[in-house]
Amino acid sequence: MLPTTSSLQIGELAAGQALTLPIYHFKPSGKHSGPKVYIQANVHGAEVQGNAVIYQLMKQLERCDILGEITLVPLANPLGINQKSGEFTLGRFDPITGVNWNREYLNHAIDLPTWYKEHAELSDSELIQAYRSTLVEACQRRLRNDWGVTTGHRLAVNLQAMAHEADIVLDLHTGPKSCKHLYCPEYDIASAQFFAIPYTLVIPNSFGGAMDEAAFCPWWQLSEVAKVMGRDLEIAVSAFTLELASQERICLEDALVDAKGILAYLSHRGVIAEQVEPAKMRRFGCYLKDYKKYHAPMAGLVEYVAPVGEPLAAGETLVNLLRLDLYGSEQELTALSLPQDCVPILHFASASVHQGTELYKVMTNLFELPH
Structure with missing residues (x-):
């Protein structure tokens, strides 16, 4: 069955042309009512593999x-x-405001204890639907703001309104020079076993501005308020960011691997009738607090020695830093290393760096995920 197509206007260019997004919909067959899914890609301009x-x-x-x-x-x-x-x-950044395109989403400032008390008599399904409507209406209200909103925020909140209609939200990204990794909320860590991704960053249940957090945090917060009120309410929305290797790159063969990983998760959740088994692979995770950034201690030309996605022992060479202006001195070529065992996950795209450039992001204190 082919998907139906539509478009959504999310803004206008300076000369008046409409900015629109292509949208594809797969509808359930018959009277099925499985979980609703929202998947987006290419919020950052160079991150095209998700398409x-x-x-x-x-x-x-x-x-x-x-x-x-x-x-x-x-x-x-x-x-x-x-x-x-x-x-x-x-x-990667809105050229008008300088804000990261993936940090423009609305942080809902809902008085949840009061909201819950006003809706406490509803059944779980009715409560979930009422809260979903509240979130979508908040996005629509934001877009109608009398003072207007920025170009980037208008884009983000339009996307967010669509995501709030779903039970499962997947945001597809890539790194600069990166291996595959998954951002997964702490309460949903068991879901990491279904995606065809070897490394998982376990993130706290808090809003940091990205789409995955904008999607799941309101529901985690509602569940916590309900718990205080003596009610066991499921967290109704699952949301993940999939980092699909490096930017400025399209590989259809690799894309099929990741598509099958997503299908395995959708199969597990009952979105499709087919049984799709997850890829057989070892998967490792680390908590966000153990995801470390390494900044260049000096400027220079960089040879990235440590491959992404492979363990690196403490003291082993991470990069070689070349300084031709210091030729003939002890600092003409410097091997840099880290004091802790890690797995490099991504590194800066350019071989020429300023002092202080974020050279690598690495996972430390890894643990194996269940499978």
Whole structure:
């Protein structure tokens, strides 16, 4: 079954042209009412591999028995995608405000104890629907703000309003030069076993500005308030960020691997009728507090020695730093290392760096995830 298509206007260019997003919908067959899914890609301009994953996923879904509505939004940020300088895509930050495109989402300031008391007589399903409506209406109200909203915030809140309609939210990204890794909320760590991703960052149940947190945090907060009031309420929304290797790259073969990993999760959740087994692989995690950034202690030209996704022992060379201006001195070539065992996850894209540049992000204190 082919998806239906639609579009959404999320802004206007200075000359008046409409900015629109392509949207694809897979509807359940028959009267099925499985979980609703929202998947987006390419919020950051250079992070294009998620579009290939959505393509491969749709090809797979055409042959599936769909039990829950699936909404897919590739090319989710046309402004970022078109933010070019020469051969490079710069679309990580809104050029007008300088804000990260993935930090523009609305942090709902709902008085939850009061809201819960006003709706406490509802059944669980009625309560979930009422809260979902409250979140969507808050996004729509924000977009109607009498004082207006910034271009980036308008884009983000439009995306967020669609995501709030779903039970499962997947945000597809990549790193600069990166291995695959998953951002997973602490309460939902068991879900990491379904994706075809070897490394998982376990993030706290708090809002830091990204889409995954914007999607799951309101529901975790509601569950916590209900618990205080003596009610055991499930966390109704699952949300993850999938980092699908490196930016400025499309690989359809690799995209199929990740699409099948997403299918395994959707199968587990009852979104499709088919039984899709997760990839057999060892998976490791670390808590966000143990995800370390290494900044260049001096400027120079960098040879990135440590490959991403492979364990690195303390003291082993991470990078070689070349300083031609110091040729003939002891500092002409410096091997830099870390004081702790780790797994490098991503590194800076350029080989020329300022002092203080974030060279690597590494996972430390890893543990193996159940499978």
